[in-house]
Amino acid sequence: MMRAGKVVVHLCCLAVVGSLLVTTPAHAQQSLEARLASYRERVARLEDQDAVENLQATFGFYFDKGLWNDAADLFARDGTFEYGQSGVYIGKDRIRRAMLLFGPQGLAQGYLNNHMMLQPVIVVAPDGKTATGRWQGPLQLSEPGANGIWGVGIYENEYIKEGGVWKLAKLHFYPTAFTDYDKGWAKSLLPMKGQSALFPPDKPPTVVYRSMPGNYIPPFSYKHPVTGKPLTDLPEAADSVTGRK
Amino acid sequence: MTNITHPRASRAAVAATLITMAVPPVFAQSPAQRLDALDARITRLEDLNQIERLQRAYGYFVDKSQWKQLAELFTDDATLEIGGKGIFLGKPRVLEYMQTAFGPDGAKEGVLANHMQFQSIPDISADGKKGWIRSRAYVMSLGGWGLPLYENEYRKENGIWKISRLTGPFTLYTNWDGWGKNALNNTWPDKFDPPPDLPPSTVYLTYPAYYIVPFHYPNPVTGKAFIPDKGPVGAYAAPPGTRVQVDSLKVGQLADGTQPIAEPPKD
Numbered sequence: 165m166m167r168a169g170k171v172v173v174h175l176c177c178l179a180v181v182g183s184l185l186v187t188t189p190a191h192a193q194q195s196l197e198a199r200l201a202s203y204r205e206r207v208a209r210l211e212d213q214d215a216v217e218n219l220q221a222t223f224g225f226y227f228d229k230g231l232w233n234d235a236a237d238l239f240a241r242d243g244t245f246e247y248g249q250s251g252v253y254i255g256k257d258r259i260r261r262a263m264l265l266f267g268p269q270g271l272a273q274g275y276l277n278n279h280m281m282l283q284p285v286i287v288v289a290p291d292g293k294t295a296t297g298r299w300q301g302p303l304q305l306s307e308p309g310a311n312g313i314w315g316v317g318i319y320e321n322e323y324i325k326e327g328g329v330w331k332l333a334k335l336h337f338y339p340t341a342f343t344d345y346d347k348g349w350a351k352s353l354l355p356m357k358g359q360s361a362l363f364p365p366d367k368p369p370t371v372v373y374r375s376m377p378g379n380y381i382p383p384f385s386y387k388h389p390v391t392g393k394p395l396t397d398l399p400e401a402a403d404s405v406t407g408r409k
Numbered sequence: 410m411t412n413i414t415h416p417r418a419s420r421a422a423v424a425a426t427l428i429t430m431a432v433p434p435v436f437a438q439s440p441a442q443r444l445d446a447l448d449a450r451i452t453r454l455e456d457l458n459q460i461e462r463l464q465r466a467y468g469y470f471v472d473k474s475q476w477k478q479l480a481e482l483f484t485d486d487a488t489l490e491i492g493g494k495g496i497f498l499g500k501p502r503v504l505e506y507m508q509t510a511f512g513p514d515g516a517k518e519g520v521l522a523n524h525m526q527f528q529s530i531p532d533i534s535a536d537g538k539k540g541w542i543r544s545r546a547y548v549m550s551l552g553g554w555g556l557p558l559y560e561n562e563y564r565k566e567n568g569i570w571k572i573s574r575l576t577g578p579f580t581l582y583t584n585w586d587g588w589g590k591n592a593l594n595n596t597w598p599d600k601f602d603p604p605p606d607l608p609p610s611t612v613y614l615t616y617p618a619y620y621i622v623p624f625h626y627p628n629p630v631t632g633k634a635f636i637p638d639k640g641p642v643g644a645y646a647a648p649p650g651t652r653v654q655v656d657s658l659k660v661g662q663l664a665d666g667t668q669p670i671a672e673p674p675k676d
Contacts, residue, residue: 199444206451213458282527283465298469300525302549316523316549341521348585349521349551379516381473389459389466390481390571398475399515 205292212288215330216295216323223332224281227263230271236260240324240331248317248339248356249372251365258366265360267307274308279337281319287386294333295323296385301337312345313354317375318382341376353377378403449537457531459570460540460563467572468526468546473516480504484564484571491557491577492596493612495605502606503575509603523549524557532626538565539573541625546577553584553593558622581616592616 194202219238226235236259239245245259246252253262267275283300303315317339324333342354356375359365373380380403384395402409438446463482470479480503483489489497489506497506508514511522529544540563548555562574582593595615598605613620624635 196440196444199448203444203447203451206455210451210454210458282525283468285462285465285469300468300523302525302547314549316521316525348553350585376521377519379473379518379520381516384469386462386466388478388481389463390569395478398473398478399513400473401516401518403518 208292209288209290212292212295212325212330213286216286216288216297217284219323219330219332220284220297220299220319220321221281223335224279227266227279228277230263230267230269230275230277232260232263232266232269235263238332239335240326240333243332244334244336246334246336246370248337248375249358249369250356251359251369252367254366261363262360262365265363272308274306276304276306276312278304280304285386293325295330297321297323298382298385301339303339303342305342313342314345314348315339315342317341320382320385322385336370336382338373338380338382339375340378340380340382349376372406373408374403374405378405380408452537453533456533456537456540456565456570460531460533460542461529463563463570463572464529464542464544464559464561465526467575468524471524471546472522474507474511474514474520474522476504476507476511476514479507482572483575484566484573487571487573487575489575490605490610491575492579492615493598493609494596494600495598495609496607498606502603505603510601519551521549521551525549530626539563540565540570543622543625545580548582553582553586554588555582556580560622560625576610576622578611578613578620578622579615580619588616 223235223238226232226238236256239256239259242255243259244252244254245262250262250265253259266277271277280302281299282302284297286295286297288295297319299319299321301317301319303313303317305313305315317337320336320338321332322334323330325331339356341349342356343349344352344354353376359368379401381398381400387394467479467482470476470482480500483500483503485500486498487500487503489503494506497503524546525548526544526546529542531540531542533540542559542561542563544559544561546555546557546559548557557577557579560576560578561572563570564573565571579595581588584591584593592615595613598608611620621637623637627634
């Protein structure tokens with residue numbers, strides 16, 4: 165036993181001296197194969213993040229123009245779609261039809277449905293199979309016969325890789341404020357739409373909140389980038405209507 | 410822990426180092442060196458992502474007045490300069506600035522203060538320890554619209570990126586009447602509490618005047634560095650050579666060349 169111990173110590177000393185001599189970084193301890201494999205993973209995660217970012221941007225471009233069929237095709241088999249207080253639609257076909265509540269396929273004269281996708285914070289799971297993304301979504305909306313509307317909200321979405329392709333597993337848009345184009349936030353606050361009686365959702369809203377004057381904070385999918393702590397229990401005003409504290 | 414490949418890999422590295430001294434490196438790189446180079450390139454891409462994520466997280470905290478969380482994004486010795494308010498030194502002053510100027514932590518009923526972050530140009534230093542971003546915030550708020558521009562610096566401390574300098578000069582601010590009717594003036598050091606530690610690094614006017622924030626990066630095609638205008642900043646926009654343009658160069662300008670910002674634009 166003593167002999168074996170000595171040998172181990174000896175080898176360790178050699179290793180330390182060796183690394184000091186050529187000042188190789190710690191990762192030189194790994195075999196070339198192990199290093200290559202780990203770098204492949206890191207590149208794959210970067211590619212995943214890129215694909216997720218493009219997926220969400222693509223959704224925005226389709227949704228803007230009422231290309232509901234293309235937009236719905238971006239969802240996973242049992243993907244979910246939830247917009248404000250309209251409830252949850254499950255599966256591609258239900259989602260496709262629910263989108264018709266925003267206007268006809270391809271929209272039409274007098275419709276404006278701009279959903280800009282900004283400020284992504286995407287976190288890809290270490291295994292590269294799922295991801296989350298928070299986005300900021302300013303809105304420019306209009307319907308025939310109605311005045312223009314400014315809006316804004318937050319997306320907190322989940323993504324899944326199916327057969328090597330990234331898809332939307334959960335799209336959850338939390339609109340947080342709407343106003344009449346001419347009046348502005350100080351004079352006009354428009355409410356969110358509720359659940360459709362014409363084409364009811366599969367499930368009620370996962371969270372009950374109201375847009376401005378409420379100041380709801382959609383939960384964060386990512387941790388604080390410096391402290392690493394979860395961003396829960398952030399201070400926000402109690403909501404006098406919903407009773408949320 | 411160690412295995413038999415290590416000393417061999419070290420010897421190979423030594424040999425490779427010696428060889429690179431004699432012949433062009435591209436032919437002489439050992440597999441380990443090529444992997445080192447690959448590692449550096451991947452790390453750079455990851456770092457670019459991290460500083461972008463940091464800046465976006467900053468924006469989400471501003472939206473909901475989460476000042477303690479926001480201050481945690483900064484290095485201990487960070488500086489903060491927003492609009493014409495002057496420079497605040499250190500993380501505690503960043504927190505004090507936010508909490509004093511904009512109220513205590515927490516999203517408040519009836520308030521909209523979104524600072525939407527986009528159009529970032531991130532860069533990382535060759536040694537991987539510093540980063541920079543030029544980007545913008547589009548402010549959609551109860552009071553109207555605003556457009557700050559950022560030229561920020563970031564530092565990697567123990568493997569974690571933090572904001573070491575936030576510089577956010579304003580391009581324009583307006584209420585709901587719009588910038589055609591109501592362009593709001595820049596801020597200035599004693600416009601609201603708390604007072605800054607240092608005066609503004611540059612005195613400039615906002616729209617309808619204009620100020621080109623120096624770029625941290627060269628033109629990506631020509632490689633030419635941006636040369637800041639040595640003339641007065643904050644000249645009103647008018648065709649070059651016209652009387653209006655020439656006169657505007659002197660608007661509000663003091664003998665030392667600075668332009669006081671306590672007065673709104675005259676026209």
